[in-house]
Amino acid sequence: MFDADVIVIGSGGGGAVAAKELGEAGLKVLVLEAGPWYGNKQWANPNSERGGEWSSDYKDLDVGIYKKIFNAYENNMNDLVSGVFRFGPADRRRTPWHRVMRQKGEIWQLSGVGGTTQLYWSQSPRAFPLAVDNIWPISYRELIPYYEKAEATLPVQFAPTTPKEELFYYGAKKAGWPLIPTLNVTTPGYRPNPNAILPTNEHLMDQSYSLEQLSNMEGCTLKGNCVNGCTTGSSVDKIAKRSTLVSYVPLALKTGNVAIRPNSFVIKLLTAQDPKEGLRATGVQFRDTWTGEIGELTARTVVMAAGCIESPRLWLNSGLPYNEWVGRGLTNHCFDWVAGVFDEKDLMRIMGLPAVYPYAGHTSGARVDIPGTGIFQVSCLSPGLMSFLTYGFSEAGYDALNPPEPGAPWDIHGRVVGPQLKELMMNYSRTMSILILTDDETLYRNRVQVDPLLKDENGPIPIMYYTPSPKTLKRRDQLARYASETLKQAGARKIIRSDTPFGSMIHLESTMRMGYVTDTNCEAYQVRRLFIADNSVHFNGIGGPNPTLTTQALATRTAEKIVTKYFS
Amino acid sequence: MHPSAIYAATVDSHTFATFRALVEAIIPDSPVSATYSPELTAGAADLCIHEYMIWELDHSLSLVLGFGLTDIPLSCSTAGLLNVGAVHLAASRQLQHPPNPLLWESGPFTAISRNDRISVLAMLEQGNIDPGVLPPPYRNDLGFTRYMIDFLNRQTMFGNYSEWSAYGTTRLRTPTERRLEYFPVSWKQAEYPGVVPGYRALLGYMLTIERKGGESTIV
Numbered sequence: 001m002f003d004a005d006v007i008v009i010g011s012g013g014g015g016a017v018a019a020k021e022l023g024e025a026g027l028k029v030l031v032l033e034a035g036p037w038y039g040n041k042q043w044a045n046p047n048s049e050r051g052g053e054w055s056s057d058y059k060d061l062d063v064g065i066y067k068k069i070f071n072a073y074e075n076n077m078n079d080l081v082s083g084v085f086r087f088g089p090a091d092r093r094r095t096p097w098h099r100v101m102r103q104k105g106e107i108w109q110l111s112g113v114g115g116t117t118q119l120y121w122s123q124s125p126r127a128f129p130l131a132v133d134n135i136w137p138i139s140y141r142e143l144i145p146y147y148e149k150a151e152a153t154l155p156v157q158f159a160p161t162t163p164k165e166e167l168f169y170y171g172a173k174k175a176g177w178p179l180i181p182t183l184n185v186t187t188p189g190y191r192p193n194p195n196a197i198l199p200t201n202e203h204l205m206d207q208s209y210s211l212e213q214l215s216n217m218e219g220c221t222l223k224g225n226c227v228n229g230c231t232t233g234s235s236v237d238k239i240a241k242r243s244t245l246v247s248y249v250p251l252a253l254k255t256g257n258v259a260i261r262p263n264s265f266v267i268k269l270l271t272a273q274d275p276k277e278g279l280r281a282t283g284v285q286f287r288d289t290w291t292g293e294i295g296e297l298t299a300r301t302v303v304m305a306a307g308c309i310e311s312p313r314l315w316l317n318s319g320l321p322y323n324e325w326v327g328r329g330l331t332n333h334c335f336d337w338v339a340g341v342f343d344e345k346d347l348m349r350i351m352g353l354p355a356v357y358p359y360a361g362h363t364s365g366a367r368v369d370i371p372g373t374g375i376f377q378v379s380c381l382s383p384g385l386m387s388f389l390t391y392g393f394s395e396a397g398y399d400a401l402n403p404p405e406p407g408a409p410w411d412i413h414g415r416v417v418g419p420q421l422k423e424l425m426m427n428y429s430r431t432m433s434i435l436i437l438t439d440d441e442t443l444y445r446n447r448v449q450v451d452p453l454l455k456d457e458n459g460p461i462p463i464m465y466y467t468p469s470p471k472t473l474k475r476r477d478q479l480a481r482y483a484s485e486t487l488k489q490a491g492a493r494k495i496i497r498s499d500t501p502f503g504s505m506i507h508l509e510s511t512m513r514m515g516y517v518t519d520t521n522c523e524a525y526q527v528r529r530l531f532i533a534d535n536s537v538h539f540n541g542i543g544g545p546n547p548t549l550t551t552q553a554l555a556t557r558t559a560e561k562i563v564t565k566y567f568s
Numbered sequence: 569m570h571p572s573a574i575y576a577a578t579v580d581s582h583t584f585a586t587f588r589a590l591v592e593a594i595i596p597d598s599p600v601s602a603t604y605s606p607e608l609t610a611g612a613a614d615l616c617i618h619e620y621m622i623w624e625l626d627h628s629l630s631l632v633l634g635f636g637l638t639d640i641p642l643s644c645s646t647a648g649l650l651n652v653g654a655v656h657l658a659a660s661r662q663l664q665h666p667p668n669p670l671l672w673e674s675g676p677f678t679a680i681s682r683n684d685r686i687s688v689l690a691m692l693e694q695g696n697i698d699p700g701v702l703p704p705p706y707r708n709d710l711g712f713t714r715y716m717i718d719f720l721n722r723q724t725m726f727g728n729y730s731e732w733s734a735y736g737t738t739r740l741r742t743p744t745e746r747r748l749e750y751f752p753v754s755w756k757q758a759e760y761p762g763v764v765p766g767y768r769a770l771l772g773y774m775l776t777i778e779r780k781g782g783e784s785t786i787v
Binding site for chain 2: 045047048071072073074075076078079081082083092093094095096098101102103104105106148151152155156157158160161162163165166169179181182183191192194200201204205207211212214215221222223224225228232355357359360361382383384385386387388389391392393394397398400401415417418419421422425426428429454455456457461501503
């Protein structure tokens with residue numbers, strides 16, 4: 001007898017989708033999540049008390065608890081050591097879970113129900129067809145119906161225009177980019193971001209509604225806290241920014257077939273030799289992060305959606321068969337970050353406004369897509385996050401000790417410290433920043449391994465290695481030039497290129513690649529009934545677009561394949 | 569007494585002074601001029617960001633050692649790293665300004681000028697030092713050293729320009745027990761309005777997806 005039809009490991013961008021789809025198909029699903037659950041009656045104080053064990057009831061969701069925790073203050077929310085959002089145990093008295101990085105960088109990943117989508121900026125573009133067709137083992141056309149289903153479920157909508165988007169469009173148009181009104185991007189151009197954010201509240205511009213009132217109604221209020229944890233909405237499942245915590249998880253609970261256990265770190269995949277199937281997954285061993293107790297659960301199938309680092313770690317720590325590609329082929333869009341500082345008088349002339357208002361609107365609302373090269377998207381953050389991403393986080397070292405080469409399109413290249421930093425930060429409200437996502441070449445050497453010596457309570461810990469190829473760096477440099485040009489055309493007086501460290505890991509992908517580790521159903525070649533439903537199963541970095549929607553489309557498809565193959 | 573208050577009292581004075589020297593080099597106080605109010609001149613040391621950095625480094629790492637999970641505080645060894653770097657810079661005659669002899673004994677990094685402190689960070693970051701002379705866990709590990717130098721820069725900025733300093737007397741408590749006591753000074757410096765329920769900033773929509781009967785069109 002099994003405990004469930006399916007066990008899902010992880011409840012982030014992919015796992016929550018698989019759980020909801022499988023629950024809707026009538027299967028009994030158990031989800032194990034390493035981190036806390038925010039906004040559930042079973043865990044009224046999730047960061048300081050153990051609370052309950054399981055929740056399977058939609059009525060357990062509690063927007064009061066959710067809003068009390070998600071207060072949008074950036075140090076409280078986003079501090080990767082001690083914040084509400086971190087990769088670590090729910091108990092905030094304890095340290096985060098460590099990964100070994102012997103290079104500059106930071107892994108922006110979260111534990112908790114909703115996973116990293118709790119703070120993602122909700123960009124939900126499709127892959128570039130150019131990066132899928134004749135490269136992936138499946139075609140772009142094969143993905144389209146699943147993209148449509150995920151887009152309708154979240155739902156995805158083009159971002160509204162606020163001052164920073166208006167300025168971005170103005171610059172992009174002047175730089176010669178055409179508008180591309182499409183979801184299937186085959187030619188370069190600019191467009192609003194397809195974002196998983198509810199449309200703006202229809203009463204937002206009506207002064208007879210107070211902003212306080214509006215923030216407790218349905219619809220985005222442009223409060224600019226996507227990255228700090230969105231709190232606009234009337235109930236948990238109506239929160240404006242559609243993290244899976246507020247989109248797919250409530251839908252999964254509504255099926256009546258899904259139970260989720262937070263604070264449960266899966267440390268081992270259980271397998272058995274089946275006379276017909278050979279080696280097959282039979283369940284998991286997990287550790288309660290509050291009590292340290294080890295539990296075991298069994299199921300007919302297992303879906304691994306622990307993320308690009310933990311999925312390969314779990315495979316390796318479970319002693320599963322050797323596969324040279326497990327943990328290999330890591331891509332991360334080799335980010336860069338370019339910012340432009342504007343003069344008030346120029347902004348008045350262009351927009352009739354004295355500032356860029358980087359804190360208003362979606363965290364990121366507009367982009368230029370360039371298939372074959374990558375993307376640059378306007379992305380503005382709260383001051384603490386903005387200060388370090390713009391001035392404190394660099395592969396290039398200190399600007400003052402190593403100024404830009406003559407003729408470079410940027411005035412500053414690398415870190416800024418001292419009086420100059422303070423001066424620049426006084427211009428925060430007149431600064432527009434742009435995130436660069438590179439079409440990152442997939443290389444065998446870029447990888448996640450486990451340390452032969454170092455362990456935490458969950459087993460040998462991951463080590464990260466990532467060095468971009470010359471081709472990736474060339475594309476990244478080209479994108480930084482395009483972004484600088486758009487800022488200059490928009491009227492920026494000073495351009496800063498951060499030269500973000502290569503180890504900045506937000507869009508991790510392709511460490512358990514389809515075609516190498518799994519078949520086209522996302523089932524592991526060497527372990528039957530073990531499916532993968534996170535970014536790790538991508539064949540490559542999808543050409544640069546933000547990866548979540550592709551994972552959600554694939555997870556929708558994988559759920560269908562599981563039902564067809566094992567439960568029909 | 570709250571554990572965090574006890575913790576704050578246990579940090580040794582060398583570590584404290586070294587981190588103070590670090591954060592004031594990265595975000596100095598500006599000279600008071602007629603154009604700026606005193607609040608606008610406050611630097612990272614005025615906002616106690618050195619305490620934040622020490623707290624962060626002492627609460628960031630646990631590994632299984634011997635019988636169980638052990639917290640590994642990193643602030644003291646990281647202060648040691650900066651001081652070894654300062655000695656190396658002085659010994660190799662690369663200081664731009666003579667160090668303050670009164671402070672040299674207690675901590676070379678605090679005794680050198682702000683610009684020289686940044687040169688120490690750059691030297692460690694570039695690995696222009698014999699990795700065998702660095703204190704553990706940095707000894708013979710230039711990769712981890714490089715990671716840490718980057719962390720020291722960005723986390724100082726994140727601590728300074730986030731709301732952390734406004735937790736005032738509760739700033740060193742466990743995060744769930746901190747309380748905001750005033751509006752963050754650094755947010756005033758950046759002209760950030762703080763956390764608000766929304767902005768009436770809608771200028772329209774460039775494109776819209778319309779979904780009907782399973783079909784979607786873009787208008």
